[in-house]
Amino acid sequence: MGRVVVIGATGHIGSYLVPRLVRAGHEVVAVSRGSRQPYFEAAEWASVERVAADRDAEEAAGTFGYRIAGLEPDAVVDLLCFTPESARHLVDALRPAKPLLLHCGTIWVHGRALRVPVTEDEPRTPFGPYGTGKARIEELLHRETRTGGVPAVVLHPGHITGPGWPVITPAGNLDPEVWRRLATGEPQALPDRGLGVLHHVHADDVAQAFELALTRPAAVGSSFHVVSAQAMTLRGLAAGAAAWFGREPVLEFVDPEEFERRYGPEHARATHEHTERSIAAGIGRAREVLGYSPRYSSLEALRESLRWLVDHGQVDVGGQAF
Structure with a gap:
């Protein structure tokens, strides 16, 4: 069990993930913009440390990553990163302590499907700013892991539903x-x-995958699809x-x-x-390595x-x- 900082904690995934982490015995720090409440109430939120942060403004000031690092996490779950520049800022700040970094990607890193089911090893051919940005973040994080920097895992959800x-x-x-x-x-x-x-994928199934990835050393350096069966x-x-x-x-x-x-x-x-x-994304790797089983x-x-x-x-x- 460890201290887990969740960025974007009151969003679609975080609303399910934070209570899961508390129930699993983790110490949780929930970082979100302003005083936004999670999508549903859960008793576990009473034991969560809440931190308000405007990521865009703090990144522009060059302080966001160092603020996250200053929370002394064993792991960081980043549900709110959309550009390589944002990812690089966070990684640079985390590098001295090297906590585990879990990043939320998207199946849109694949672009137009040529073979189905699409595996995580399919060559990346994204188009459009969202998929392209996420593919560049994925590449950055895996390179960071390979070179001995911050250890990272990338999870690619489908169309998040809940x-x-x-x-x-x-x-x-x-x-x-x-x-x-x-x-x-x-x-x-x-x-x-x-x-x-x-x-599609239910947000709680995405949360399940993030929870599992925290305790699976074999997941480090890999990407995983997180979708329905x-x-x-x-x-x-x-x-x-x-x-x-x-x-x-x-x-x-x-x-x-x-x-x-x-x-x-x-x-x-x-x-x-x-x-x-x-x-149509395959989940074989997520099943085998993470033990993921969509509900x-x-x-x-x-x-x-x-x-x-x-x-x-x-x-x-x-x-x-x-």
Whole structure:
């Protein structure tokens, strides 16, 4: 057991991870911006040291990494790093003490899938600022480990899902109307015959993987996918969601231009960004090295999320029970 500093502690993953770490006997320092509360209450938070930090401002001043190092961690879980410059600043500050560093990446380091399931050893071909930035961070951290610096582990989640926030729908975007259409039997259009692939993961399963990685020395220097056991196509997710309401989905397969005409450029762009990659990520390495075993399937994670959204008035399913 050790002293674990969690950066981004009250976000999607941290809200589940921090209570897990406390239950496992770790001393936890939760670093977050301002006084934001976690997504759900847990008694374990009462025993957590809370630290407020504005990462962007403190990095600009050159102080953030040294502040984290000054907390004297045995391990740092970084859930909030998006650029190589940010990662380098933290690593430079941690290097004298060399605590274990766990970084949250993304399956989007892979870019367009060529072979499925995609393994962690697939050559990196990311595109777009998010995936490209995360791939560069991954390379930086593994190089740091190889050269005897800060030991690091990189965990790559899929589309993080859970109660408390909007989630990627069976149409590959954040359009809340998708749920209503599937619940009420209205037509839902999909591009590419609905064969684009999404790989969801419940936030608690991501937290599980981070917890496991803290105590697996064999994980150091490696990357791991953290996703549900199976990816699903858009049409498969739509069928599963409609079945919650006792329906078959009414799907219309359209070209990208028609999809954008119906739902607008923002939702069409999000769908395209997801389906263009269509990553089905393998979890064999995470199972073998970490002992990772996802509790939730993609559909189970989505159903729990949708129930929360409906109960909190953020999604209308036309009064349908499920």
